[in-house]
Amino acid sequence: MKSMKLLTDRRKFLRSGALVSLAATARLVGLPFSAGATKKDNDGHTFKPLPAEESLYMIGPREGYSPYIGSLVSMMNYNRYTILELTKGLTMEQLDHLQDAQSNTIGALMMHLAAVDKIYYILCFENRKGFSADENQVWGPALELGDMGRQMIKGKELPYYVDLLTTQREQTLKTLKEKDDQWLLAYDPNFGKTDKFNNYWKWFHVCEHESHHRGQISWLKKRLPGMKDAKD
Amino acid sequence: MKSMKLLTDRRKFLRSGALVSLAATARLVGLPFSAGATKKDNDGHTFKPLPAEESLYMIGPREGYSPYIGSLVSMMNYNRYTILELTKGLTMEQLDHLQDAQSNTIGALMMHLAAVDKIYYILCFENRKGFSADENQVWGPALELGDMGRQMIKGKELPYYVDLLTTQREQTLKTLKEKDDQWLLAYDPNFGKTDKFNNYWKWFHVCEHESHHRGQISWLKKRLPGMKDAKD
Numbered sequence: 001m002k003s004m005k006l007l008t009d010r011r012k013f014l015r016s017g018a019l020v021s022l023a024a025t026a027r028l029v030g031l032p033f034s035a036g037a038t039k040k041d042n043d044g045h046t047f048k049p050l051p052a053e054e055s056l057y058m059i060g061p062r063e064g065y066s067p068y069i070g071s072l073v074s075m076m077n078y079n080r081y082t083i084l085e086l087t088k089g090l091t092m093e094q095l096d097h098l099q100d101a102q103s104n105t106i107g108a109l110m111m112h113l114a115a116v117d118k119i120y121y122i123l124c125f126e127n128r129k130g131f132s133a134d135e136n137q138v139w140g141p142a143l144e145l146g147d148m149g150r151q152m153i154k155g156k157e158l159p160y161y162v163d164l165l166t167t168q169r170e171q172t173l174k175t176l177k178e179k180d181d182q183w184l185l186a187y188d189p190n191f192g193k194t195d196k197f198n199n200y201w202k203w204f205h206v207c208e209h210e211s212h213h214r215g216q217i218s219w220l221k222k223r224l225p226g227m228k229d230a231k232d
Numbered sequence: 233m234k235s236m237k238l239l240t241d242r243r244k245f246l247r248s249g250a251l252v253s254l255a256a257t258a259r260l261v262g263l264p265f266s267a268g269a270t271k272k273d274n275d276g277h278t279f280k281p282l283p284a285e286e287s288l289y290m291i292g293p294r295e296g297y298s299p300y301i302g303s304l305v306s307m308m309n310y311n312r313y314t315i316l317e318l319t320k321g322l323t324m325e326q327l328d329h330l331q332d333a334q335s336n337t338i339g340a341l342m343m344h345l346a347a348v349d350k351i352y353y354i355l356c357f358e359n360r361k362g363f364s365a366d367e368n369q370v371w372g373p374a375l376e377l378g379d380m381g382r383q384m385i386k387g388k389e390l391p392y393y394v395d396l397l398t399t400q401r402e403q404t405l406k407t408l409k410e411k412d413d414q415w416l417l418a419y420d421p422n423f424g425k426t427d428k429f430n431n432y433w434k435w436f437h438v439c440e441h442e443s444h445h446r447g448q449i450s451w452l453k454k455r456l457p458g459m460k461d462a463k464d
Contacts, residue, residue, distance in 0.1 A: 057424065059432035060300075060417045068292075071300065075436055102454070185292045192289065200291035204307055208443040215447030222334070 056081050068181040072203055073173060079210040080169065083113065086217055087158065094224050095161070096154045104145050106220055108153040109213045110161035115142035117168045120206050123191070124199060125175050176203075288313050300413040304435055305405060311442040312401065315345065318449055319390065326456050327393070328386045336377050338452055340385040341445045342393035343374035349400045351375060352438050355423070356431060357407050408435075 054062070056078045062070030087095075087110060095107035104112070118139060122128045131139055141152035184200045191197040221227065286294070288310045294302030319327075319342060327339035336344070350371060354360045363371055373384035416432045423429040453459065 055428040057427050057429040057433045058419065059430060059436050068303065071303075071432070075440070078433070078436075079440060100455075187290065195289050196287040197289040198291060200303070201289045201310070204291050204310075208307070208311060208440050211440040211443035212447035212450070215444035216451050218444070219448050219451060223332075 064177050066179070066181045066184070068184050068200070069176050069179060072184070072200065072207070073176060076169075076173075076203070076207045079207050079214070080165070083110070083165070083210055083214055083217070084162065086214060086221065087161075090158055090221070092155065092157050094221075095156070095158060097220075097224055098150065099220050099223055103220065104149055104216075105153065106217050107156060107161055108142065108145060108149040109217055109220075111142035111153055111164055112145055112149070113210055113213060114161070114164040114168045115139045116206055116209055117165070117172055119143060120202055121168070121172055121175070124202055296409050298411070298413045298416070300416050300432070301408050301411060304416070304432065304439070305408060308401075308405075308435070308439045311439050311446070312397070315342070315397070315442055315446055315449070316394065318446060318453065319393075322390055322453070324387065324389050326453075327388070327390060329452075329456055330382065331452050331455055335452065336381055336448075337385065338449050339388060339393055340374065340377060340381040341449055341452075343385055343396055344377055344381070345442055345445060346393070346396040346400045347371045347374035348441055349397070349404055349438055352434055353400070353404055353407070356434055 056074075059074045059078070060071050061067040062073050064070075065073055087106065090106060092107075095110075096105050098105055118135075119131065122130065122135075130136075131143075141148040179199075184203075185198055187196050187198050188202075191202070288306075291306045291310070292303050293299040294305050296302075297305055319338065322338060324339075327342075328337050330337055350367075351363065354362065354367075362368075363375075373380040411431075416435075417430055419428050419430050420434075423434070
């Protein structure tokens with residue numbers, strides 16, 4: 001039964017400081033605070049615990065969204081929470097650290113997640129094919145990563161990246177509230193050439209793409225100078 | 233519009249050899265082959281293209297499953313496809329390569345994905361709290377990774393890992409066919425202590441956890457001896 005302990009440990013990791021984190025993250029991802037008594041977090045801020053049905057570990061419909069879109073939003077919220085938890089407390093030096101000459105920094109990967117949110121927003125909701133020249137100045141290096149990302153994305157503290165992520169996601173969630181499940185499931189003939197894509201795939205991909213880079217951020221974080229031995 | 237090209241390239245990457253891969257993957261993950269004319273893949277095997285509604289890029293309900301479970305299955309199929317695509321053609325030497333003393337090999341990470349599928353199956357469908365002693369002999373190192381994984385998981389060719397993944401996933405998909413959406417959305421009071429978890433979260437987590445480690449496999453693969461320069 002050793003394996004069960006491991007799973008428990010993993011959940012403990014995810015829940016470490018859960019009360020504080022749930023409140024902070026809920027503010028970031030725009031979750032409602034309506035149920036439960038007012039409490040104080042470790043920083044002395046008052047907040048109300050999430051209603052049970054809004055637990056990050058209850059995937060499913062969410063108030064204010066059509067049922068399938070709400071389920072998708074609950075996944076996006078959970079994944080975003082894990083990114084914010086994983087990067088919490090990182091310094092500018094750590095965010096700018098390069099593991100090797102071909103690596104991306106953790107800061108660049110965080111901005112990349114915001115850039116992917118933004119480009120899918122443009123493709124899905126603004127009927128444009130990509131960034132404008134002005135947008136590309138800001139977002140191009142984060143979308144592209146690699147050499148351009150290494151040159152351009154540095155010298156910022158954690159709140160810079162969290163704000164980029166949060167601002168873009170708020171816009172996405174607001175627009176998703178205006179859509180319905182028929183839109184979500186619909187085939188988009190203008191997206192892709194050899195395969196059929198629907199809107200659910202696009203936003204599921206934005207969501208699971210955060211897990212992809214979370215795996216890399218986790219790997220890189222454990223190898224930051226002064227960190228404990230890495231496990232994965 | 234440079235960024236659009238990047239997205240197109242990314243999709244091209246995902247679709248590289250898509251016709252063959254869709255067919256092969258569909259066999260692996262148990263997707264039906266019923267529509268379209270018979271074609272031949274690069275190995276000379278005949279297959280029928282997937283029906284359009286079964287495109288890996290159309291997330292949503294699937295025949296044989298309740299609507300929400302089918303949507304989840306479509307996500308699991310897509311993510312599994314990306315793992316099989318990413319690891320296609322890797323040799324035993326590459327699967328066993330250690331990036332550094334604290335790394336897991338790509339082979340160990342693949343077996344880890346099968347182990348997580350298995351432990352969640354045990355927890356969700358067999359009303360057990362973890363592996364039996366016998367199961368732990370086989371699966372413990374893959375679930376735990378780290379030192380035990382590095383010692384125990386090696387010397388196997390790619391089909392060994394693909395078979396483990398496929399066999400366990402077939403069992404999961406078969407059992408998901410017997411469940412309904414009420415079960416998927418239901419709160420499980422026996423899972424977790426401080427937060428509320430439902431079955432949808434458990435299997436979404438199994439799914440997005442594949443993306444997490446896909447990010448690491450991608451990072452490690454690009455740094456295998458003889459591989460091209462890494463981009464992320």
